[in-house]
Amino acid sequence: MNDFAVMWDWLSFAVRWLHVVTAIAWIGSSFYFIALDLGLVKRPGLPEGVHGEEWQVHGGGFYHIQKYLVAPASLPEHLTWFKWESYSTWLSGFALLAIVYYAGADLYLIDRNVLDVSAPVGILISLASIGLGWLLYDALCKSPLGKSDTGLMLVLYVILVAMGWGYTQLFTGRAAFLHLGAFTATIMTANVFLIIIPNQKIVVADLKAGRKPDPKLGAQAKQRSLHNNYLTLPVIFLMLSNHYPLAFGTRFNWIIAALIFIIGVLIRHYFNTRHARKGNPHWTWAASAILFVIIMWLSTAPAVLTGERRLSxxxxxxxxxxxxxxxxxxxxxxxxxxxxxxxxxxxxxxxxxxxxxxxxxxxxxxxxxxxxxxxxxxxxxxxxxxxxxxxxxxxxxxxxxxxx
Structure with missing residues (x-):
């Protein structure tokens, strides 16, 4: 039994390591391409169909990158796809969820003072809620609301806050934060697996068949990629939070999660604005710092908000x-x-x-x-x-x- 416990613990560590490595690869490529896209410059003399170009230097060499808004007239023999980073991150994350929270449901997932259910029922609630996130989000994107990036993001934020509160009514505080991260990360990976990559494959197939690709496919993929960009930092916080009880183990944990999403958007807005050469919105860092101080204050469940008695x-x-x-x-x-x-x-x-x-x-x-x-x-x-x-x-x- 002791040997099995040791092996199981090392399995958890190995899968966690894999998850971190794949997440670094996915987040790195995602941030890079968003920055590249925002930094493209339109210049005279660009080939037909080229939206913009960018010159970069790295590792002692120079790179000349051009982006076609829809697709080039013909494809090169070799085409690199960026998808396995996302898939591997989600698969390793789900494996870690199963190893830690499903196998240890009675200890890590279920709090019978919150919701008195059996381990199998708790696991089914977990799986259903994670899948529900994608279905609801995808339906919103495809609705008339999807035509407004700002409106869609605001509604998505309300949904995420509601799910954050809902998870605290179902699971332990630690599991609630982890599930909110998994809920959001599933939306992000499904964007890649079900929208971004399929749309790109349709464009490639049209080119090979001599058909003109539909520009809407690229626009839809770009919108989903932008959402992923703004959701990344909060997901990282939620995944790391299980090591910090002051984040998940407090009365106002769902409010803390809600503020973390705002901080993530503010930080990404700063970098996206810089990469687009539209200024340096330093106020985003000040606002983020203020929100984080509020989070620190909330983590102690102050008596002025909770009505907790004073010490005798x-x-x-x-x-x-x-x-x-x-x-x-x-x-x-x-x-x-x-x-x-x-x-x-x-x-x-x-x-x-x-x-x-x-x-x-x-x-x-x-x-x-x-x-x-x-x-x-x-x-x-x-x-x-x-x-x-x-x-x-x-x-x-x-x-x-x-x-x-």
């Missing part, structure tokens, strides 16, 4: 004690694996008796229980499963008796 005078004495930092470390290390918003101990899905010990206020509020159960007796942790030392028990005793 006795609880303040416990927190102010010189022993408290060491007591907090002991409690966090020995007790909070079970007594937390999202317990990490295998088989524990909710904090026993709803006693949570993952904040200073929680520890102070339960000081007497900690003193009796873990200081004056060995009742906790059960069977001393987490290895609390006698020195830690003496420290808890001294802390309570001094501060009470």
């Amino acid at each position: 005078a006795a609880e303040e004495r416990f927190v102010a004690s010189a022993h408290f930092p060491a007591v907090r470390d002991a409690v966090m290390g020995r007790c909070s694996m079970c007594h937390a918003a999202e317990p990490g101990f295998e088989g524990i899905h909710a904090a026993p008796k709803n006693v949570r010990l993952d904040t200073d206020a929680d520890i102070a509020a339960h000081a007497r229980e900690i003193y009796l159960q873990a200081g004056r007796s060995h009742a906790m942790p059960p069977g001393n499963v987490s290895g609390m030392t006698e020195e830690e028990r003496r420290l808890i005793t001294a802390w309570f008796e001094e501060a009470r």
Whole structure:
């Protein structure tokens, strides 16, 4: 069993590594072509059908690039397609989702205090919601609303915010953020697989058959590519968030996700504007910094918004004690694996008796229980499963008796 656990953990690490590598390849090529497209310059004397050209220098050499708005009169023998970067990123990401969140559904996916469902039902909800995103988005793009890039993006933003809130009503905070990222990334990859590449293949087939390609195909592919460009940075944040509980494990996590999408759009607007040689909108960085400060503030669930009570005078004495930092470390290390918003101990899905010990206020509020159960007796942790030392028990005793 131990060998299997080790192998499974290494499998997770290997797939995560693959996912990061393929994501770098996809994001890199996506950012490059958006920058190239925005930087094209129209000059006299360009070949017929050429929309613009760009001269670049890299690696000691010069590159002369020309873009045909629809297609050239004839195709060269060799044509490079950029698609496997996207496909590999999604496939490796889905594999990682299955390895971590589906195989470990009871621990990482389902929070029975949020929605009491079985692991198979939770997995089915996950799969259905991810697929729903693409169907809804594609229908919007093909509707009359799709003729307005701005209107479409605003509606898409509302949908993403709604899904962010919805996921927090279904899964653990960690899984909610991960699923919002998967929901968005699926839209992006489906854009490539079902729209961008098929449209390009139709254009190639028309050229080979001597037919004039439909310009609408290129315009549609360009719109989907632009959406992918603006969605990339928020997806990266959501995928990294599982390492940072202050992002996903707070009461306002869905609002944090909503603000992250705005920050991603602001940053991409800055670079897209620069690449298009239309100025340097430095205000986007200031706005992003302000929004991030708001996110940091929201992550602590301030009492002014939540209505949470203030510490009593006795609880303040416990927190102010010189022993408290060491007591907090002991409690966090020995007790909070079970007594937390999202317990990490295998088989524990909710904090026993709803006693949570993952904040200073929680520890102070339960000081007497900690003193009796873990200081004056060995009742906790059960069977001393987490290895609390006698020195830690003496420290808890001294802390309570001094501060009470």
